Structures are given as C-alpha cells and as structure tokens.
Amino acid sequence: xATVHRRYKxxxxxxxxxxxxxxxxxxxxxxxxxxxxAPKTVENLAEATGLTLANASQxxxxxxxxHVVASSKEGLYVxxxxxxPKVIEVYLSLHSLAETLDAEIKExxxxxxxxxxxxxxxxxxELRKRLKAGSAILIDVRPEDEYQADHVxxxxxxxxxxxxxxxAELPKGREVIAYCRGPYCVQSVxxxxxxxxxxxxxxxxxxxxxxWKRETAxxxx
Amino acid sequence: xATVHRRYKxxxxxxxxxxxxxxxxxxxxxxxxxxxxAPKTVENLAEATGLTLANASQxxxxxxxxHVVASSKEGLYVxxxxxxPKVIEVYLSLHSLAETLDAEIKExxxxxxxxxxxxxxxxxxELRKRLKAGSAILIDVRPEDEYQADHVxxxxxxxxxxxxxxxAELPKGREVIAYCRGPYCVQSVxxxxxxxxxxxxxxxxxxxxxxWKRETAxxxx
DNA sequence: AAAGTATTCAATAAGATACTTGATTACTTT
DNA sequence: AAAGTAATCAAGTATCTTATTGAATACTTT
Numbered sequence: 001x002a003t004v005h006r007r008y009k010x011x012x013x014x015x016x017x018x019x020x021x022x023x024x025x026x027x028x029x030x031x032x033x034x035x036x037x038a039p040k041t042v043e044n045l046a047e048a049t050g051l052t053l054a055n056a057s058q059x060x061x062x063x064x065x066x067h068v069v070a071s072s073k074e075g076l077y078v079x080x081x082x083x084x085p086k087v088i089e090v091y092l093s094l095h096s097l098a099e100t101l102d103a104e105i106k107e108x109x110x111x112x113x114x115x116x117x118x119x120x121x122x123x124x125x126e127l128r129k130r131l132k133a134g135s136a137i138l139i140d141v142r143p144e145d146e147y148q149a150d151h152v153x154x155x156x157x158x159x160x161x162x163x164x165x166x167x168a169e170l171p172k173g174r175e176v177i178a179y180c181r182g183p184y185c186v187q188s189v190x191x192x193x194x195x196x197x198x199x200x201x202x203x204x205x206x207x208x209x210x211x212w213k214r215e216t217a218x219x220x221x
Numbered sequence: 222x223a224t225v226h227r228r229y230k231x232x233x234x235x236x237x238x239x240x241x242x243x244x245x246x247x248x249x250x251x252x253x254x255x256x257x258x259a260p261k262t263v264e265n266l267a268e269a270t271g272l273t274l275a276n277a278s279q280x281x282x283x284x285x286x287x288h289v290v291a292s293s294k295e296g297l298y299v300x301x302x303x304x305x306p307k308v309i310e311v312y313l314s315l316h317s318l319a320e321t322l323d324a325e326i327k328e329x330x331x332x333x334x335x336x337x338x339x340x341x342x343x344x345x346x347e348l349r350k351r352l353k354a355g356s357a358i359l360i361d362v363r364p365e366d367e368y369q370a371d372h373v374x375x376x377x378x379x380x381x382x383x384x385x386x387x388x389a390e391l392p393k394g395r396e397v398i399a400y401c402r403g404p405y406c407v408q409s410v411x412x413x414x415x416x417x418x419x420x421x422x423x424x425x426x427x428x429x430x431x432x433w434k435r436e437t438a439x440x441x442x
Numbered sequence: 443a444a445a446g447t448a449t450t451c452a453a454t455a456a457g458a459t460a461c462t463t464g465a466t467t468a469c470t471t472t
Numbered sequence: 473a474a475a476g477t478a479a480t481c482a483a484g485t486a487t488c489t490t491a492t493t494g495a496a497t498a499c500t501t502t
Contacts, residue, residue, distance in 0.1 A: 005407050006271060008333045012405045013247035013254075015326050016319050024245035025460085026234035033234075042479060050227060055461055057479060062459090067322040076469055076478050086318045093314045097307045098237050101288040105236050112229045184233045186226050246490085263449060276491055278450060283489095297448050297499055 022066035023090070027051060028059050035069060036088050036210060037142065037181055038149035039081035088210050095183075113189065121206035122177055124215050136175045138205070141191040152179065152205075152212050160187050164194055175201045182208030243287035244311070248272060249280050256290060257309050257431060258363065258402055259370035260302035309431050316404075334410065342427035343398055345436050357396045359426070362412040373400065373426075373433050381408050385415050396422045403429030 023029060030049050034040060040048075046056035060080050063069045068087055071080045082088065098105050130136040131154050140147050140155040147157040158166060160180075170176060176195055180187035183206040195202040207215065244250060251270050255261060261269075267277035281301050284290045289308055292301045303309065319326050351357040352375050361368050361376040368378040379387060381401075391397060397416055401408035404427040416423040428436065 004333075008329065008407065009251065009405070010247065011329045012326060013251045015323055015329070016250050016315055017245055017247040019319050019322065020241060020245040020250065020315060024238055024241040026231065026238040027460090029237050029241065030230065030234045043477095052462075053479070054463080054481085057481090058460080061480085073469085073479095076476095078479060084318070084321050086314070086321050090311065090314045090318050093307070093311045094237055094241060097305070097311050098240050100305050100307050101240065102236055105233060108229065108232045108236070112225075184230070186229065248490090264447095273492075274449070275451085275493080278448095279490085282450080294449095294499085297446095299449060 018066050019068060022063045022068045023094070025059070027055075028063060029091075031056070031059060031063070032068075032082070032087065032091055033181065035080060035082050036091060037146040037208075039079050041074075041077040041079050043077065045080065092210060092214060109184070112186075121183075121204045124205070124207060124212065127177060127205060128216075130175070130177075134174070136177050137171060138177045138179065139170075139191070141178050141180050141187050146181075150209050152209055155179070158191075160191055163191055167195075167198055167200070170200065175203065177203050177205050179205035179207065179212075182206075182211055239287050240289060243284045243289045244315070246280070248276075249284060250312070252277070252280055252284070253289075253303070253308065253312055254402065256301060256303050257312060258367040258429075260300050261366075262295075262298040262300050264298070266301065313431060313435060330405070333407075342404075342425045345426070345428060345433065348398060348426060349437075351396070351398075355395070357398050358392060359398045359400065360391075360412070362399050362401050362408050367402075371430050373430055376400070379412075381412055381415075384412055388416075388419055388421070391421065396424065398424050398426050400426035400428065400433075403427075403432055 023032065027049060031045055034045055034048055042053060042057050042060060045051075045060070046053045049056065051059070060069060060071070064071060064080075067083055069080050070083045071078050073079075127136070127138070131138060138152060138155040139158045140151050141158055141160045141163060143159050144157060147155075147159075151157070158169075178188040178191040178195070180191070185208065188204045188206075192202050192204055205212075244253065248270060252266055255266055255269055263274060263278050263281060266272075266281070267274045270277065272280070281290060281292070285292060285301075288304055290301050291304045292299050294300075348357070348359070352359060359373060359376040360379045361372050362379055362381045362384060364380050365378060368376075368380075372378070379390075399409040399412040399416070401412070406429065409425045409427075413423050413425055426433075
C-alpha cells in the first residue's frame with residue numbers, strides 16, 4: 001500500500017518536473033520570452049536569440065514535448081506559439097520571484113543601464129493619469145507583429161528600427177513614454193537613446209503588455 | 222554594442238534559469254511541496270520523500286544555492302524553510318499549468334482514486350456556505366506542525382495517524398470535510414477511507430491551505 | 443572528555459543535456 | 473522536374489546532474 005502511494009507521488013511530481021525542466025534553461029526562457037509576445041518561426045527565434053537553427057529547433061522541440069509550446073506548419077515555415085496563456089503566468093511569477101530572491105538581477109540591470117541618461121521608469125498609475133490628461137503619449141517600440149498580437153491600450157506602434165525616421169510623427173509638447181517586451185527588454189532603452197539624442201523628452205515604462213495586464217487586472221478604466 | 226546587449230540578456234536569462242533549475246526535479250519539487258506546509262529538518266524531509274539523508278541534503282543545498290530555500294541550525298538539526306512566500310506562487314502556477322497542459326496528470330490521479338469510494342471533492346463556495354450553516358465540519362488531517370504554521374480558517378486539526386483513535390470527538394450529524402496538503406496529497410484520501418469504514422459521511426476538499434487562500438483571495442468572510 | 447546523532451562533504455559512476463556538424467526531409471518556386 | 477529554402481534528424485563530444493557510498497564535521501548528551 002505504501003508503495004502505491006509512493007508511485008502515485010512519484011508520477012505526479014515527475015509530470016510537474018517535466019514542465020519545469022522545459023523552462024529550466026536560459027535559452028529556452030529567452031525563446032519563451034519572445035513567444036510570449038507573438039508566435040514566431042524557428043528562423044525568427046534562432047536569429048533573435050543568437051542560436052543556430054538546429055539548436056533552436058531542438059530547444060523548441062523539447063518544449064513541445066513538454067506541451068509548453070505548440071507549432072504549425074505554414075508553407076516552408078514552422079510557426080511556434082505558447083501552448084496556453086498560463087505559460088505566461090508561470091513565466092511572470094518566475095520573474096517576480098527572481099526579483100525578490102536575487103539581488104543579482106538588480107545589479108545586472110543597474111550595471112547595464114549605468115551611464116545611460118535618466119532611465120527611471122514611470123509607474124503605471126502615474127502613466128494612466130497622464131495619458132488621460134493628454135500630457136503624455138505612449139509608444140510601443142516592438143516589431144509590428146508583436147504589437148498586432150497584443151498591446152497596452154492607448155499605445156501607438158513605432159517599431160524601434162522605424163523610430164528615427166518617423167520621429168516627426170510624434171506630437172510636440174507631450175512627453176513620450178516608451179515600452180517594449182518587459183523590464184529586461186532593451187528596446188525601450190534604445191528608443192530612449194534615439195529620442196533623447198533628438199532632444200525629445202522621454203521616459204520608459206518598464207512593464208511589457210503582460211506585466212501591464214497583470215498589474216491592472218481587476219481595475220477599471 | 223550588440224554584444225553588450227547580448228551579454229546583458231544572457232546574464233538575466235541565466236539568473237531566471239538558475240531558479241527554474243532549482244525547481245526542475247521531481248524530488249526537489251516534492252521537497253518544496255513539503256516545505257510549503259511548514260519548515261522541516263533534513264531528517265523529516267528525507268523520510269517523507271524516501272530520499273537518503275545525504276541525497277536530500279544535497280538537493281536542499283542546491284535549492285539553497287539558488288536562494289529558493291533558507292536554513293538555520295537548531296541544535297543538532299538543520300531546519301529548512303522556503304526563502305520567500307513567492308516560491309509558493311511559482312509552485313502553484315506550475316501546478317495549474319500542469320493541469321491545463323497535461324492530460325496525464327488527470328489520468329494518474331483518476332487511476333489512483335479509482336476503486337475508492339466517492340472521492341469527488343467539494344467546491345470551496347459550497348464549503349463556505351455549509352460551514353457557516355453548521356451542517357459540515359472541516360478537518361485538517363495534516364501533522365500538527367503544519368496545522369500550526371497555517372490552516373484554513375475554521376478547520377480543526379485531526380492528524381491522520383490520530384484520526385482513528387479520536388473519531389469520537391467528531392460531532393455527530395454533521396458531514397465531515399477533510400483536507401490536507403493539496404490536490405495531489407494522499408492524506409485526505411486515506412482519512413476518507415478511515416471515516417467511511419466507521420460509517421461516517423465524509424468528503425474531500427481537494428485544495429490545500431495555499432490553494433484555498435489563492436482561490437478566496439480578495440473575497441471577504 | 444567520550445559517545446552519539448544530524449548533517450554535510452568528497453569521490454565516483456551512470457545518466458541526461460547542450461551544442462555542433464553534416465546530412466535529410468518537406469515544401470515552394472521556377 | 474529541378475533548384476532553393478526552412479526545418480528537422482542523427483551522431484558525436486563535452487558538460488552537467490543524480491544517486492550512492494563512506495568519511496568528516498558540528499553539535500548535544502552523558
């Protein structure tokens with residue numbers, strides 16, 4: 001009898017671990033981070049993460065075996081996506097845990113941002129007020145497909161690589177708030193550099209769409 | 222410049238992965254599951270999980286290195302605890318993900334419960350009503366230290382191994398609802414077997430304290 | 443101080459994982 | 473049909489992980 005219980009326990013924890021293992025690699029987390037923004041092809045993902053095609057494919061297959069991602073063939077391409085929005089939940093709670101547990105994550109970020117001009121992010125409460133009042137404009141500097149997939153309500157898409165050439169489209173006299181994939185994404189930091197170089201007052205929203213939705217969940221407006 | 226960004230990304234995902242790896246083992250998840258109930262000594266944990274002392278100690282140290290658990294020496298014993306309540310958040314969201322992704326987890330549970338009499342769990346909403354109305358009594362069949370650490374409000378502690386001998390203490394004419402560590406814990410199942418053998422009407426609450434708190438968060442009563 | 447106990451350490455063997463390279467497959471375009 | 477491209481597969485090596493064993497450490501009790 002005791003062994004029946006042990007076997008049952010082993011089986012359930014084995015299943016949990018299978019999923020946890022799918023997440024337990026820096027590269028796979030990076031792939032998930034990208035997939036959390038929008039579905040992407042293996043080629044896209046390999047390029048964005050700096051992995052070889054074969055290696056990216058193998059990581060994706062490993063996650064597929066754990067049912068964490070799903071794929072579909074579209075002509076020559078295979079497009080991967082998260083198997084379920086709950087994957088984002090786990091990913092975000094892992095982020096949040098890392099921030100509490102690991103002082104190192106703060107150090108790494110500080111070190112990266114050091115020397116760059118005022119990068120202090122704006123709080124979501126303040127942002128909401130200012131957007132309503134019309135004193136600020138929120139730009140989403142991610143690629144268009146990610147903006148299409150989901151974005152913070154009220155934001156306008158200015159993909160990073162188009163930002164410099166489209167800078168005239170920004171309304172004058174309003175502060176620009178830029179956001180991208182999330183607190184550890186570098187795109188909004190780069191956007192700020194471009195904007196400040198042109199003398200435009202700009203700040204960063206450190207949250208991405210998912211963090212935003214998480215924070216503002218159950219709140220109206 | 223591109224390499225600066227790559228290095229920054231690598232560093233942050235490395236940190237996330239370090240934490241994820243600490244969770245990515247069936248045995249370590251089982252240890253965390255126990256620690257989520259109450260702090261415990263290495264000896265306790267080794268016995269409960271069926272690991273050798275040395276092996277349990279090594280797993281615990283691995284998690285300690287990732288700052289997921291903390292320990293303190295108490296005389297001869299070393300007592301381990303979760304480093305932060307947020308660890309539970311991640312663990313619960315992993316559970317919840319596993320349930321959505323993996324049909325297998327349901328199969329394993331069904332198979333285990335098969336043949337045992339009516340084990341359908343009671344919903345938390347219904348439970349609250351019936352406790353208020355006084356038509357049911359909620360018993361916590363976990364060991365006393367876990368009950369002391371935290372329990373569902375209104376529950377009474379009847380540790381599994383004392384249940385049979387203390388059965389007379391149960392009020393007559395009320396249905397008994399038993400709960401333990403969570404949906405995959407076998408103690409409440411065993412409790413039901415004992416109670417039913419004595420002809421006492423009993424059901425199971427599949428949630429543990431943490432699931433209960435999560436479900437009823439932001440609700441009053 | 444000596445004996446006893448809980449935990450950790452160190453060394454090792456077996457197993458799983460990650461990345462590389464060079465095919466191979468599946469599909470599209472010409 | 474032939475050429476081209478995205479993705480996968482297969483095999484090999486280097487690297488981690490896990491569990492085991494026996495010895496060492498750190499306390500407590502006698």
